[in-house]
Amino acid sequence: MKLYNTLTRQQDEVKPLLPPAISIYTCGPTVYDYLHIGNWFNYVRMDTLIRALQANGFTTNWVMNITDVGHLVSDADDGEDKLEKGARREGKTAWEVAEYYTADFLEAMQLLSIQTPDHIVKATDHIAEQITLIQRLEANGYTYVIDDGVYFDTSKFEGYAAFARLDLEEQQAGARISVNDQKRNQSDFALWKFSPVDSKRDMEWDSPFGGDRKGFPGWHIECSAMSMKYLGESFDIHTGGIDHIPVHHTNEIAQSEAATGQRFANYWMHSNHVMVNGEKISKSLGNGIRLQEIIAQGISAQATRLNILESHYRSQSKFSWDGLEAANNRLKHWQQVACLALQPQSNIPASEEQLITAEIAAATTDITAALFDDLNTPLMLSRLDEAFSIIEKQLLSPPTAQQFATLLTYIHTVLGIDLLVDIVAPNADDMKLMDRRRAARQAKEWDISDKLRYELANAGFGIRDLPSGATLWFKL
Ligand SMILES: [Zn+2]
Structure with missing residues (x-):
């Protein structure tokens, strides 16, 4: 089986580390609002990958995360946490918002016949694992602490730009006056953020970082910590949306490989954008249909x-x-x-x-x-x-x-398309109507035949007359 691999920019034969087992990690939703159709394109495609792997004889172990903390409005690690923003919008706590939209997501997954991943894992259930991973990075010398959190120094990870083919010099030069001028490099990202001093967050934890200030994980670290926990430090396929490539997945690779010294994932599969009326579907454009x-x-x-x-x-x-x-x-x-x-x-x-x-x-x-x-x-x-x-x-x-x-x-x-779902064969009464109609046609009693066709339509059946005189039914 061949799959286009973003890592190699070519179609590669899928060869798992431990066949017939194959491990897959999918970046799941940030549960602060309803998903839109563009998101569903993404998840149906990931489900198709799983089905293909299974049809190919692999035993899949599929992990999907639920981002319920730490995903900030801006990719530059500033702005509000999307969950806290959702909570303010709805007059609920961030915990309630996460619970509501997670349930909605799982329900819609069922409706779309998306298989349930073997592990659906929440960032808030894995705070300890994320802290441990940050400590490993700290021990390996990749982190630094500034006023608002613990950051990953991307200049220390050789090959940071490789995955997304980034031009870091251009990025650095083109950067607008940074909101956070304590960051050493424009591409550095938060591993752990400290809670603001002037307000209280719904979701915050103690950590070994920042003294007695509470805090919360950055968005990227959850995917590294949870994929390693359930699939091992190296695994087979990592999937996500194409817009994850330059920041989220680039950062996942950097922090994972900086911690373990091993290849993180061997194959990267990305689902392309979905356009509506010539524009990318996105929550911020407000063109996302549920x-x-x-x-x-x-x-x-x-x-x-x-x-x-x-x-x-x-x-x-x-x-x-x-x-x-x-x-x-x-x-x-x-x-x-x-x-x-x-x-x-x-x-x-x-x-x-x-x-x-x-x-x-x-x-x-x-x-x-x-x-x-x-x-x-x-x-x-x-x-x-x-x-x-x-x-x-x-x-x-x-x-x-x-x-x-x-x-x-x-x-x-x-x-995942069941063509016989809801199809019930005609019962004895329906069959009688079909027999009567066939007799009427043979007797050239067209009015009676038409009336019986109408009755069958009311019972939910269409009729196809064959040249042989036989009749076939189909569900209307
Ligand atoms: Zn992710």
């Missing part, structure tokens, strides 16, 4: 997931309501074809049976190859369109219906 708003418009979470899979994770994708609507229609069509798996027919010619068997086998091979080729989900979907357009023109014998059902299960496994 999953619940989409569902309220009658578009299911499954259709939303399909819409996300329609773009490649490395392309800059566009989100639009038209795109969602199109995905919804595609999903409906696929669900209608899927109903054929529940309607095996007798007396199918062997040549037709062979055609379907061969097509299902080829489609399975092709979508697997696309998945293992850097998660090419758009290609998987177009290949499935092709297969479904062939399958829907045929009648399926009991063995081919079974093969088709197996393909549907595989689609559910690798793409």
Whole structure:
């Protein structure tokens, strides 16, 4: 299986440290507000990676963090803590805000069929681990203390600029008058911040730093401390959004490798931006649509997931309501074809049976190859369109219906799209209506036939008449 690796800037064969086990760490949400659709593109893509690794025979150990403290409004380690800001906005404590939005996040994960990571870990539950890691950095000579906290001296970590191909001289020269002129280098970042002297934070802890002043961890240190705790000091794949590359992930690598002297993660996978009306979706631009708003418009979470899979994770994708609507229609069509798996027919010619068997086998091979080729989900979907357009023109014998059902299960496994969900086969009364309608058609009683079609539609079933005189049903 191949994956584009930001570390090497090329597609690399995925080779875990301890096969068949594979360890993955994903930077999770900062839980101070609802997530928007751009965030969900990110998490559905990470889930697709996990599904691909599993389909490839690896045993995944997936860790995702929940940032519930220390993520400041500005990447330059100043400004307010997003959680404290959320608390002020809602008249709650930072703890209550974190709890509420974490629950909302986990619920939406379920709706979008995103698998639950093996470990979902909160920064506030790992303060001791973060302090220990900062102490290791202190012992190795990478830290310094200024008025507002403990900082990492990026000039001491050789290769700091390598991962993101940063131009540090330009960064230093182009820096506006720094808010924090005690920082030695523009790129230095906070490992531990001291609580402000003039106000009390909801979330603060004692630490060995800064005397008796309480404080809280910087944003980046949590990911290093928690990934090391659950996956070891070196692990396989680290994932996140593309905007994590220049600051957050660069800092994670610096502090992790400065502490351990070992390679932190071997593969870095990044999900590209999602644009809406030509602009990047972001909370600050206020153009972020919530999953619940989409569902309220009658578009299911499954259709939303399909819409996300329609773009490649490395392309800059566009989100639009038209795109969602199109995905919804595609999903409906696929669900209608899927109903054929529940309607095996007798007396199918062997040549037709062979055609379907061969097509299902080829489609399975092709979508697997696309998945293992850097998660090419758009290609998987177009290949499935092709297969479904062939399958829907045929009648399926009991063995081919079974093969088709197996393909549907595989689609559910690798793409997280369950085409048979909510599909209940017609009951005895519905079947009677279908028989009566067939008889009416044979007798050329078109009015009666139309009336029965309407009754079946009320029961939730559409009807397809075949040239052979047989009738197939599908869910409306
Ligand atoms: Zn992170």
